[in-house]
Amino acid sequence: MPMIAVDIMGGDNAPHAIIEGAVRAARCGVPVLLCGVQEAITVALPSDWKELPISFQFCDELIAMDEEPSRAVRKKKNSSLVRAMKVMVDGTADAFFSAGNSGAVLVASVLFSGRVKGIHRPAVGAFLPTKSDSFFCIDIGGNVDCKPEHLYQFALMGHAYVQLAKHIAAPRIALLSNGHEPFKGSDAVKKTYQLLTESPVAFVGNIEARELGKDDLLDVLVCDGFAGNVLLKSIQGTASTLFSWIKDAADRSWWCKTLLWLNRGMFKTIKNRLDYAATGGALLLGVNHPVILAHGCSDARAVENGILFAYRVRKERRVQKFNEKLLALMQDNLSILVDVARKNQGSQPQTPS
Amino acid sequence: MPMIAVDIMGGDNAPHAIIEGAVRAARCGVPVLLCGVQEAITVALPSDWKELPISFQFCDELIAMDEEPSRAVRKKKNSSLVRAMKVMVDGTADAFFSAGNSGAVLVASVLFSGRVKGIHRPAVGAFLPTKSDSFFCIDIGGNVDCKPEHLYQFALMGHAYVQLAKHIAAPRIALLSNGHEPFKGSDAVKKTYQLLTESPVAFVGNIEARELGKDDLLDVLVCDGFAGNVLLKSIQGTASTLFSWIKDAADRSWWCKTLLWLNRGMFKTIKNRLDYAATGGALLLGVNHPVILAHGCSDARAVENGILFAYRVRKERRVQKFNEKLLALMQDNLSILVDVARKNQGSQPQTPS
Numbered sequence: 001m002p003m004i005a006v007d008i009m010g011g012d013n014a015p016h017a018i019i020e021g022a023v024r025a026a027r028c029g030v031p032v033l034l035c036g037v038q039e040a041i042t043v044a045l046p047s048d049w050k051e052l053p054i055s056f057q058f059c060d061e062l063i064a065m066d067e068e069p070s071r072a073v074r075k076k077k078n079s080s081l082v083r084a085m086k087v088m089v090d091g092t093a094d095a096f097f098s099a100g101n102s103g104a105v106l107v108a109s110v111l112f113s114g115r116v117k118g119i120h121r122p123a124v125g126a127f128l129p130t131k132s133d134s135f136f137c138i139d140i141g142g143n144v145d146c147k148p149e150h151l152y153q154f155a156l157m158g159h160a161y162v163q164l165a166k167h168i169a170a171p172r173i174a175l176l177s178n179g180h181e182p183f184k185g186s187d188a189v190k191k192t193y194q195l196l197t198e199s200p201v202a203f204v205g206n207i208e209a210r211e212l213g214k215d216d217l218l219d220v221l222v223c224d225g226f227a228g229n230v231l232l233k234s235i236q237g238t239a240s241t242l243f244s245w246i247k248d249a250a251d252r253s254w255w256c257k258t259l260l261w262l263n264r265g266m267f268k269t270i271k272n273r274l275d276y277a278a279t280g281g282a283l284l285l286g287v288n289h290p291v292i293l294a295h296g297c298s299d300a301r302a303v304e305n306g307i308l309f310a311y312r313v314r315k316e317r318r319v320q321k322f323n324e325k326l327l328a329l330m331q332d333n334l335s336i337l338v339d340v341a342r343k344n345q346g347s348q349p350q351t352p353s
Numbered sequence: 354m355p356m357i358a359v360d361i362m363g364g365d366n367a368p369h370a371i372i373e374g375a376v377r378a379a380r381c382g383v384p385v386l387l388c389g390v391q392e393a394i395t396v397a398l399p400s401d402w403k404e405l406p407i408s409f410q411f412c413d414e415l416i417a418m419d420e421e422p423s424r425a426v427r428k429k430k431n432s433s434l435v436r437a438m439k440v441m442v443d444g445t446a447d448a449f450f451s452a453g454n455s456g457a458v459l460v461a462s463v464l465f466s467g468r469v470k471g472i473h474r475p476a477v478g479a480f481l482p483t484k485s486d487s488f489f490c491i492d493i494g495g496n497v498d499c500k501p502e503h504l505y506q507f508a509l510m511g512h513a514y515v516q517l518a519k520h521i522a523a524p525r526i527a528l529l530s531n532g533h534e535p536f537k538g539s540d541a542v543k544k545t546y547q548l549l550t551e552s553p554v555a556f557v558g559n560i561e562a563r564e565l566g567k568d569d570l571l572d573v574l575v576c577d578g579f580a581g582n583v584l585l586k587s588i589q590g591t592a593s594t595l596f597s598w599i600k601d602a603a604d605r606s607w608w609c610k611t612l613l614w615l616n617r618g619m620f621k622t623i624k625n626r627l628d629y630a631a632t633g634g635a636l637l638l639g640v641n642h643p644v645i646l647a648h649g650c651s652d653a654r655a656v657e658n659g660i661l662f663a664y665r666v667r668k669e670r671r672v673q674k675f676n677e678k679l680l681a682l683m684q685d686n687l688s689i690l691v692d693v694a695r696k697n698q699g700s701q702p703q704t705p706s
Contacts, residue, residue, distance in 0.1 A: 066534045103537075131597050144531065144539040178497065178582035181419045186497040186579050210586035213594030226539050229531035230583050233563035238591040241566030242623065244484050249619045259616040266602045266609050270595065 001031055002314035003055075004307050005093035008036035009062035009080035010100015012297045018099060019044040021303020026052040028304075030311045033057060033093045035084040057092075059083045065296055069103030073111060081105065085112045088289055095290035095310040097281065099298040105291065106142045106284070113289040116323050118330045121146070122286035123154050123225070124293055125161060128235065129273050131215045136162050136171075139225040140232050140282065141293065146224035148191035149340045151175070152199070155192075156333060157285045158220030159201045160325040164318065170202040171219035176227055177206035192222070199336055239274045243267075280305030283313055286326075290319045354384055355667035356408075357660050358446035361389035362415035362433035363453015365650045371452060372397040374656020379405040381657075383664045386410060386446045388437040410445075412436045418649055422456030426464060434458065438465045441642055448663040450634065452647035452656060459495045459637070466642040469676050471683045474503050475639035476578070477646060478514060481588065482626050484568045489515050489524075492578040493585050493635065494646065499577035501544035502693045504528070505552070508545075509686060510638045511573030512554045513678040517671065523555040524572035529580055530559035545575070552689055592627045596620075633658030636666055639679075643672045 004025070008018045015036055022032045023046060031053035034041055038058040045054075061079040063072045073082060081100050085108045088096045098105050106122065115122060125138035138158045143150060155173045162171040175193055177185035182193050184206060196203035204218060209231060211217060223231065246267075250257040260267070272278065280302040284291040292310040294302060313319065357378070361371045368389055375385045376399060384406035387394055391411040398407075414432040416425045426435060434453050438461045441449045451458050459475065468475060478491035491511045496503060508526045515524040528546055530538035535546050537559060549556040557571060562584060564570060576584065599620075603610040613620070625631060633655040634645040645663040647655060666672065 068534075068536050129594070131594060131601075141531070144542075176583065178494070178579055181421075183421050189497075189579075208586050209583045210590040210593075212587070213590045213597070226531055226542075227580060227583050230529065230562045230580050231587050233561050234565070234584050234587045235591045237563040237566045238588045239595060240563075241482070241484060242592060242595055244566070245623045245626065246619070248484075249622065253619075256616060256619050259612050263609060263612040263616075266599070266606075269602065270598045273598065 001029075001053075002094035002311055003031040003033055003053075003092075004095050004097050004310045004314075005033045005035060005057075005084040005088045006307065007081045007084040007096075007098035007100050008034050008041060010065075010098045011294070011303075012065065012099075013299060014099065015040040016044050017298065017300045018303050020300035021298070022307060023049065023052065023054070024300060024304040025307035025311070026054050028308060029053070030307060031055070032307060033084075033087060035059060035087065036080040037062070057083050057087055063101050063104045065101050067101060067104065069101060069107045072101065073104050073107045082108055082112075085109065085291075089113055095292065095314040097292045097294065097303075097307050097310045099294035099296060099303060099306070102141050102293050102296070105293050109284055109287045109289075109291045113287040113291060116286050116288065116326055119153060119157075119286040119326070121150050121153070122284050123157060124282050124284055125158060126232070126279075126282045128212070128221075128232065130213050130217075133215050135212070135218050135221050136165070137221045137223065137228055137231065138285070139223065140228040141225050143225035145226075146188055148188050148195055151188060151192040151222055151224065152195045152336070152340070153286075155196055155199070155201060155203075155220065155222045156329050157326060158222060160322055160329055161285060162219050164322055164325060166219070168219055172202050172204045172217070173220045173222060174204050174207040174218035176209065176221055176223035176231065179208065180206050182206070188224070195336060195340065199333055236274065243271070278305060279309055280307070281309050283318070285322065288319075288323070290314050354382075354406075355447035355664055356384040356386055356406075356445075357448050357450050357663045357667075358386045358388060358410075358437040358441045359660065360434045360437040360449075360451035360453050361387050361394060363418075363451045364647070364656075365418065365452075366652060367452065368393040369397050370651065370653045371656050373653035374651070375660060376402065376405065376407070377653060377657040378660035378664070379407050381661060382406070383660060384408070385660060386437075386440060388412060388440065389433040390415065410436050410440055416454050416457045418454050420454060420457065422454060422460045425454065426457050426460045435461055435465075438462065438644075442466055448643035448645065448667040450645045450647065450656075450660050450663045452649060452651040452659070455494050455646050455649070458644065458646050462637055462640045462642075462644045466640040466644060469639050469641065469679055472506060472510075472639040472679070474499070474506070475637050476507050476510060477635050477637055478511060479585070479632075479635045481565070481574075481585065483566050483570075486568050488565070488571050488574050489518070490574045490576065490581055490584065491638070492576065493581040494578050496578035498579075499541055501541050501548055504541060504545040504575055504577065505548045505689070505693070506639075508549055508552070508554060508556075508573065508575045509682050510679060511575060513675055513682055514638060515572050517675055517678060519572070521572055525555050525557045525570070526573045526575060527557050527560040527571035529562065529574055529576035529584065532561065533559050535559070541577070548689060548693065552686055589627065596624070631658060632662055633660070634662050636671070638675065641672075641676070643667050
């Protein structure tokens, strides 16, 4: 049965919320391997923990949310994050879960799990809701300052993942930009537009953030991690602001309050559609093992759901199937990728070493 | 009385919605100078137009929404957009309004109105709502691929504009990023962080898109036009999706529908807070004349409000006052700007001509 290595020291609410979430997942029958400082773990465990599928890896360091990722991972070999990653890579555990420093998770994944052959940069994707469906947004973290070939590879990864997750034969790929026209967008976006036009994936052109809630426009949204982060967090922020306005209006009038209370079922359904905690985590694509990243602000419920997600990913061998698909796709797209590499070699100024 | 030059051929709903909006503004007593194709104008005018402060500049070209801006402006000297810009610059009119190709408006502004001395790139700012107040977001259009010195100048422009518009002595400047830490963000964002730390403006650090709805965090949000566009449009898109979910739920149940109908006043108030058409336009900062850009999808009401906004801007001599403030601020920040310019000269590879 797949065991999930959990970095219990990572996250705004660590270690308590992480341990509580992991214990809840264990109560659902998912074996968890808690990696962290012994004192922090023992204090937070429930009295009946011995009856649950819980094991431990004790360590004495942690990587804080505000630490510079590369340095932290290289320096803190005995941190909960690095230890959790290592026990997955050495086969003791089968998947990795962390709500900690996402940059550090990315660095540790590349360093210890390793990139899929040919992939320049692993990326994080997540399904975001439309009016009555969803699309897969890649990248939502980590990869700022992307080159066209990186964005192009995100498109390939999105294509392969949506084929697998939604059984869509030719997912429609759209590029996030500030206008539909091919000349709109940053330099990298414009060049990616050209690459995608020449590629065999079903490229449907640029799309603006305003249209993303509409149905039937796209299956995969390609963007760099900076724009993806702005998009994801502004969706969450706007929803939260709107609900706060509704709450304020209710607080000012008993009439509004009564009507909203009577209609609470509808609002709960709507809130649930935007609830990140319902999935609890996103899969890192482009590495060799199942790495699940969660929101820094995850509470126990989000952690529980994130660990259950990691369990399903591993049980369905989703990473293995995805990587096979991706490798085949990279082979099909080899000519384009080689062209880009050649052009880059020719045009980029040599930096003196 | 200030007269507004209106590009009636620009916008998704041009020329009808633009003419209708301009006529409505004229009915409020605002003189408008309609620039466009004669046939398009005469067909759409009401029978009593001669009693209104409406005048004309006829031309025979238009710049379409999907034309490449620089080329279009240089080639189409007799387009409504260029003509409207020119009649403002030559003093026939006092301000410019267009819902057309925003890239072309930017290019024409730089070409004909000219940049404020020392400003590299004019930028568009707009107030976005928080829980119970607002912040000024700059840039929301045009300037993709910004260098640190551009973002730094956006901060100075935001500072000066908010001082003027909200009478805040030291507006809090925040930088849009994917995390709070100074090492988060694109290369340009990280370098801008350093510049702002050294500057005399009240820099409060990086901010994530999720926090922007909270009160009392910031007065000015600095970002490049790509991220600003994603932010602005995802706020609009998310609100629209949420309202469509509410409507769908109502359509499925007479009980929900009745409750929502009884509570319609509250929802209308909330919708109004996000209604771009209520302002109708945004001021281009960093050029020598009042240039107002409107949403491409503006309807007659948005156009009317945009022209009334242009009128107020001109009547209050806002551009003149803003430019005076900005020049003084640039003088105070001269040492930082000179440092940046020097570093750039030293570090950037020379491109062979």
